[in-house]
Amino acid sequence: xxxxxxxxxxxxxxxxxxxxxxxxxxxxxxxxxxxxxxxxxxxxxxxxxxxxxxxxxxxxxxxxxxxxxxxxxxxxxxxxxxxxxxxxxxxxxxxxxxxxxxxxxxxxxxxxxxxxxxxxxxxxxxxxxxxxxxxxxxxxxxxxxxxxxxxxxxxxxxxxxxxxxxxxxxxxxxxxxxxxxxxxxxxxxxxxxxxxxxxxxxxxxxxxxxxxxxxxxxxxxxxxxxxxxxxxxxxxxxxxxxxxxxxxxxxxxxxxxxxxxxxxxxxxxxxxxxxxxxxxxxxxxxxxxxxxxxxxxxxxxxxxxxxxxxxxxxxxxxxxxxxxxxxxxxxxxxxxxxxxxxxxxxxxxxxxxxxxxxxxxxxxxxxxxxxxxxxxxxxxxxxxxxxxxxxxxxxxxxxxxxx
Numbered sequence: 001x002x003x004x005x006x007x008x009x010x011x012x013x014x015x016x017x018x019x020x021x022x023x024x025x026x027x028x029x030x031x032x033x034x035x036x037x038x039x040x041x042x043x044x045x046x047x048x049x050x051x052x053x054x055x056x057x058x059x060x061x062x063x064x065x066x067x068x069x070x071x072x073x074x075x076x077x078x079x080x081x082x083x084x085x086x087x088x089x090x091x092x093x094x095x096x097x098x099x100x101x102x103x104x105x106x107x108x109x110x111x112x113x114x115x116x117x118x119x120x121x122x123x124x125x126x127x128x129x130x131x132x133x134x135x136x137x138x139x140x141x142x143x144x145x146x147x148x149x150x151x152x153x154x155x156x157x158x159x160x161x162x163x164x165x166x167x168x169x170x171x172x173x174x175x176x177x178x179x180x181x182x183x184x185x186x187x188x189x190x191x192x193x194x195x196x197x198x199x200x201x202x203x204x205x206x207x208x209x210x211x212x213x214x215x216x217x218x219x220x221x222x223x224x225x226x227x228x229x230x231x232x233x234x235x236x237x238x239x240x241x242x243x244x245x246x247x248x249x250x251x252x253x254x255x256x257x258x259x260x261x262x263x264x265x266x267x268x269x270x271x272x273x274x275x276x277x278x279x280x281x282x283x284x285x286x287x288x289x290x291x292x293x294x295x296x297x298x299x300x301x302x303x304x305x306x307x308x309x310x311x312x313x314x315x316x317x318x319x320x321x322x323x324x325x326x327x328x329x330x331x332x333x334x335x336x337x338x339x340x341x342x343x344x345x346x347x348x349x350x351x352x353x354x355x356x357x358x359x360x361x362x363x364x365x366x367x368x369x370x371x372x373x374x375x376x377x378x379x380x381x382x383x384x385x386x387x388x389x390x391x392x393x394x395x396x397x398x399x400x401x402x403x
Contacts, residue, residue, distance in 0.1 A: 010058060013065065013160065014181045016174045022063040022085065024182065059083065065113060073101045081109040085132070090116040094125035102129045113160070119148050127155065134160045135178070137169060149176045211266045218262050225253050225269055235269065263308035270315060286395060288318035291358050293391045298354040301377045306351070313343050313351050314358060361388060 010023040058064065065085045068076070070092050086105060092098060106112060106129050113132035117123050118139050127133070133152050140148055152159055161173040164183030173181060210216070210224060225235060239256045250256050257265045295314030299307040316336075320327045331341055343351035353373055360368040361384055371381070 011182060012186065014186050015179070016181070018181075018186065020060070020062060021180065022065055023059045024065040024087075025058070063111065067115060070098060073098055073105070076101075076105060081111065085111040085113055087113045087115040087134070088123075088126055088130065090114075090118070090121075090123055094122055099125065099129075102126065116162075119151070127157070130157070132158045132160055132180070134162050134182075137161060137163050137173075137183075146176055149178065153177055211269050216262070216266070218257055221262055221265060221269075222253050222257055225257075225265075235265075261308070264311070266312070270312075284318070284321055288315055288322075290391050290395050291315070291317060291362065293394055294358045294361075294387060295351075295354045297387045297390060298357060298379070299351075301379050301383075302350045302354055309337075309340060310351055310354050313340055313355055316340070317344055317355055317359070357384065 009026040011026060012020045013022040013024060015021050063085045064083055065087055067087045067089055069089060073086075073088070073092070074097060076086075088102065102112065111132065112126075112130040113134055114123055114126050114130045115134050116136040116139065117133045118136070135145075135148070137145075149159060158180065159178040160180035160182060161169075161178040162182040164170050164173065164181055164185045166185055169183075170181060170185055211221070235253065235256055239250045239259060250259060292311045292314035296307050296311040299310035303310070316331075317327075319330050323330055328345060331344065339349055339351060342348035343355055346352065347356045353370060357369055357374065360366070366381070369384070374380075374384070
């Protein structure tokens, strides 16, 4: 994989002595998007800064300034306030929900900045919460600037003058009492490059990692799924397929989650997310699903109460093929229980026996199956063959790609 892919851009922020005290992180891509999506852009910047690299490497230990859309203010990512300054975009409507979210971020210790502030606009509603006000010089009349700065200083705000194009503009803002400075006169944005997973794989990895958190509640699972319209649609399509044979149509994510249970829904959401990885053949999804189902059916004899975990083990045993990474490296990113990890990496325990049996049978390596161990659970070669046929029949009932 190339080592010089664009991760993001950073533009330095200076103090009056022209020392760097922070960086604004900006979205950059190898290919220009047809339509700019602020939520996607900011999410990608954060993921690249925190997961493809480290935030300390990107900013040299200084603060990172990142634009937050309305959606990200309401549903902020789980990052520490230590290195992150949240910039509130000037076009965000300060309604009750947004103001409550901003107040909560303030309570959690985040440094908040008001982006492109112009006095007398709706941005004024955010002033009680922000620590830093970014003044876009071209948007404020030169004659009005001293009074605007004076009023903001009275409110104990730090001032960041941005879009400084000349030495004269820089010196004037220094003389007027601005604390921070940003603009092409000082430095243009610098591209940061590195190794990264393709965007759809990174998004899927984040979803899988989130969904496998053992402490996740039903409400949180529902929230995660409903925030991804494609995932929500595919899940409803799935639960209304012939596989579940319901007399009444399931029309809400809440109903789907309650019907399948939280453990099963996590595994299904993971599988459905993987179907969106368009660089992989559709048959790989069917292969993963068949393996997951066979492990689940074997659990009925080996450990009935853990059938959901066996399904997950079978499904996750195929992740290496989806991500083109060693399974051990993938598992480091997922908060899985130790027994699941042991089954995946060492074929350990009853779950490992189920996975080993499944893999050997699908490879037609019948001699490699631990028949003596299976016999203890009343599983014969005929039973294994019957279970596999059940998996094939079950797969044909799914509304998933088959080629």
